Amino acid sequence: MKLSLDAMGGDNAPDINIDGAKLALQELPALQKLYMVGDEDTLKKMCDAAGIGGNPRLEIVHAPEVVGMDESGLAAVRQKKRSSMSISVDLVKDGTCDAVLSAGNTGAAVAASTIKLRLLEGVERAGIVSPIPNIRNYVLVSDTGANPDAKPSHLVGYAVMSAMMARYIYNIPNPKTGIMSNGTEDCKGSAFSKEAYRIMHHLAQAGLLPLDFIGNCEGHDLLESELDIALTDGFTGNILLKCVEATAKAFAHMLKAGIKKSPLAMLGAIGMRGVFKEIGNRMSADSIGGCPLMGVRGVSIIAHGSANGTAILNAIRMAEGMHRNNVNDRIIEAMGPINAELQGMDSWADAPCAH
Amino acid sequence: MKLSLDAMGGDNAPDINIDGAKLALQELPALQKLYMVGDEDTLKKMCDAAGIGGNPRLEIVHAPEVVGMDESGLAAVRQKKRSSMSISVDLVKDGTCDAVLSAGNTGAAVAASTIKLRLLEGVERAGIVSPIPNIRNYVLVSDTGANPDAKPSHLVGYAVMSAMMARYIYNIPNPKTGIMSNGTEDCKGSAFSKEAYRIMHHLAQAGLLPLDFIGNCEGHDLLESELDIALTDGFTGNILLKCVEATAKAFAHMLKAGIKKSPLAMLGAIGMRGVFKEIGNRMSADSIGGCPLMGVRGVSIIAHGSANGTAILNAIRMAEGMHRNNVNDRIIEAMGPINAELQGMDSWADAPCAH
Numbered sequence: 001m002k003l004s005l006d007a008m009g010g011d012n013a014p015d016i017n018i019d020g021a022k023l024a025l026q027e028l029p030a031l032q033k034l035y036m037v038g039d040e041d042t043l044k045k046m047c048d049a050a051g052i053g054g055n056p057r058l059e060i061v062h063a064p065e066v067v068g069m070d071e072s073g074l075a076a077v078r079q080k081k082r083s084s085m086s087i088s089v090d091l092v093k094d095g096t097c098d099a100v101l102s103a104g105n106t107g108a109a110v111a112a113s114t115i116k117l118r119l120l121e122g123v124e125r126a127g128i129v130s131p132i133p134n135i136r137n138y139v140l141v142s143d144t145g146a147n148p149d150a151k152p153s154h155l156v157g158y159a160v161m162s163a164m165m166a167r168y169i170y171n172i173p174n175p176k177t178g179i180m181s182n183g184t185e186d187c188k189g190s191a192f193s194k195e196a197y198r199i200m201h202h203l204a205q206a207g208l209l210p211l212d213f214i215g216n217c218e219g220h221d222l223l224e225s226e227l228d229i230a231l232t233d234g235f236t237g238n239i240l241l242k243c244v245e246a247t248a249k250a251f252a253h254m255l256k257a258g259i260k261k262s263p264l265a266m267l268g269a270i271g272m273r274g275v276f277k278e279i280g281n282r283m284s285a286d287s288i289g290g291c292p293l294m295g296v297r298g299v300s301i302i303a304h305g306s307a308n309g310t311a312i313l314n315a316i317r318m319a320e321g322m323h324r325n326n327v328n329d330r331i332i333e334a335m336g337p338i339n340a341e342l343q344g345m346d347s348w349a350d351a352p353c354a355h
Numbered sequence: 356m357k358l359s360l361d362a363m364g365g366d367n368a369p370d371i372n373i374d375g376a377k378l379a380l381q382e383l384p385a386l387q388k389l390y391m392v393g394d395e396d397t398l399k400k401m402c403d404a405a406g407i408g409g410n411p412r413l414e415i416v417h418a419p420e421v422v423g424m425d426e427s428g429l430a431a432v433r434q435k436k437r438s439s440m441s442i443s444v445d446l447v448k449d450g451t452c453d454a455v456l457s458a459g460n461t462g463a464a465v466a467a468s469t470i471k472l473r474l475l476e477g478v479e480r481a482g483i484v485s486p487i488p489n490i491r492n493y494v495l496v497s498d499t500g501a502n503p504d505a506k507p508s509h510l511v512g513y514a515v516m517s518a519m520m521a522r523y524i525y526n527i528p529n530p531k532t533g534i535m536s537n538g539t540e541d542c543k544g545s546a547f548s549k550e551a552y553r554i555m556h557h558l559a560q561a562g563l564l565p566l567d568f569i570g571n572c573e574g575h576d577l578l579e580s581e582l583d584i585a586l587t588d589g590f591t592g593n594i595l596l597k598c599v600e601a602t603a604k605a606f607a608h609m610l611k612a613g614i615k616k617s618p619l620a621m622l623g624a625i626g627m628r629g630v631f632k633e634i635g636n637r638m639s640a641d642s643i644g645g646c647p648l649m650g651v652r653g654v655s656i657i658a659h660g661s662a663n664g665t666a667i668l669n670a671i672r673m674a675e676g677m678h679r680n681n682v683n684d685r686i687i688e689a690m691g692p693i694n695a696e697l698q699g700m701d702s703w704a705d706a707p708c709a710h
Contacts, residue, residue: 182593219597223605238537242574258630268626275613
């Protein structure tokens with residue numbers, strides 16, 4: 001696999017990207033070529049200092065501009081054509097690379113990937129698939145922000161894309177898949193989620209979904225059940241993801257504050273150090289590395305702004321798995337018969353909801 | 356204040372309601388009369404056993420039916436006219452009581468309160484206001500499930516109702532209020548949240564909101580910022596609330612599992628017992644007691660299905676505060692000029708969004 005890395009993306013760029021590149025060159029022999037995109041002089045000096053400057057698998061590509069973390073994504077793509085992010089995506093567009101990775105501005109990464117790479121055949125909308133760690137393993141939530149104004153039918157694409165990620169990256173051949181709703185009963189939901197339920201239920205009955213559709217799901221299912229995939233619109237999904245992250249952080253914050261107040265608790269915390277570390281690693285976004293923007297041609301991975309070198313390594317690992325397993329081809333194959341069936345469903349789109 | 360208690364509501368009813376009634380009769384002298392609604396024979400025996408049977412402030416009202424936790428709310432209200440929940444609400448409707456409290460089926464409690472009590476003058480939709488404990492105090496989230504298909508303008512009512520709760524129950528005269536969105540920048544949001552933002556911004560500029568409107572907010576703001584009120588539709592709000600609860604539970608679950616695996620951690624946990632207990636109390640829904648369904652005539656409080664006696668006591672305390680401060684009158688007063696302004700806004704409802 002050949003990957004282009006937006007070396008200027010991330011709160012602590014380019015350092016984290018140099019760290020990640022070094023780790024990936026060491027640990028991932030399948031990474032044939034790594035293109036580091038950013039300010040050439042800076043990157044050259046830093047790669048030399050990190051001891052990877054002369055690596056034949058590494059190539060630095062100059063990009064004079066950087067997209068800021070607070071810029072409007074769409075405007076950045078339109079105006080900064082020579083940004084590290086834009087040029088990174090261009091390398092996939094022109095066939096030089098198979099995958100692109102950025103820890104920069106998420107909105108800009110989504111916009112650049114969607115506009116430049118275009119959608120896969122049969123996919124209506126691109127969606128971000130975010131693995132959330134839970135007490136069992138991971139639950140994949142999609143969409144977590146690519147498309148805040150989704151239509152119910154978009155959830156079908158998110159389902160198929162997440163299922164292929166579950167199958168080829170997490171080894172779950174028949175992932176349990178639910179729709180986020182305000183209650184698990186069939187009758188619960190908004191007009192949006194009820195329509196999505198109706199479409200998914202119909203496709204499941206027709207045997208066209210590469211997954212096990214289990215109906216509605218809630219917060220509890222994300223964190224403490226057998227659920228593998230949770231579907232939702234990008235607005236709710238983004239809020240949900242950040243609420244889960246923020247709650248875990250607040251919990252850790254309260255623990256730390258409590259420990260500081262009492263010498264006995266401080267002593268106790270020493271005994272519990274191993275447990276805290278294990279949970280910290282488990283909940284850390286760095287162990288996941290990044291979230292794919294699925295549904296576009298090529299592989300596009302978006303890492304957290306606060307990513308470190310390990311996160312970049314793990315994100316490259318994810319990209320390699322998606323490329324090696326031809327996940328995009330599997331999505332196209334699955335969407336064919338689904339879209340044929342959905343066209344037949346148009347006629348009953350306004351029929352009263354059965355649930 | 357006179358309150359009717361749905362004594363058969365809750366996972367552990369009627370026991371928890373007997374416990375709560377006993378505590379409330381002891382601790383809340385402002386509770387002039389408590390009507391316990393449910394199976395007369397059962398309640399009579401249990402109240403006698405609890406030593407409150409002869410209390411002149413207690414009256415048992417017979418209700419032969421019970422609404423199950425899994426029943427459809429609307430159907431239950433229509434079909435079970437003699438359920439403990441229906442009769443509890445009837446006691447507010449006919450003026451016998453000022454407030455009603457149920458730990459039963461939330462959907463049925465919302466439906467019964469909305470249909471029987473009707474909306475306050477000037478309020479478009481009722482909304483549930485849920486206090487979420489955070490590292491500072493509480494953040495009030497509304498709506499958390501009364502209305503899964505909200506219109507943007509409904510958020511104005513939720514804002515005013517939450518602000519009155521913040522002012523009179525939590526002593527926050529000018530609560531910092533945001534709209535949940537997929538990013539804090541003005542330009543972020545779904546079509547729904549952007550339109551809500553536009554309306555709220557206009558009303559804030561006009562000086563008509565009894566609160567400090569700060570724009571968009573995210574998960575981090577709920578848990579670790581100065582935010583007092585977060586506005587959202589009932590679908591997203593319900594998902595958000597359950598995700599926060601589930602994450603806190605999963606975190607606690609992981610800690611317990613980790614402690615069990617290591618003798619050193621077990622010893623450490625003993626030292627940290629005080630910290631764990633403090634966080635547990637802080638995050639517990641029981642210390643809040645219940646969430647008001649605001650916007651209906653009278654006071655209607657919905658407690659968690661897993662409520663215990665302390666939760667019932669605290670929910671009655673909340674009802675008393677809302678009644679004593681005439682919160683409903685304050686809402687009607689605030690909504691008058693707001694609605695006059697909103698009528699003038701209709702003409703630009705389809706204008707392009709400024710944000």
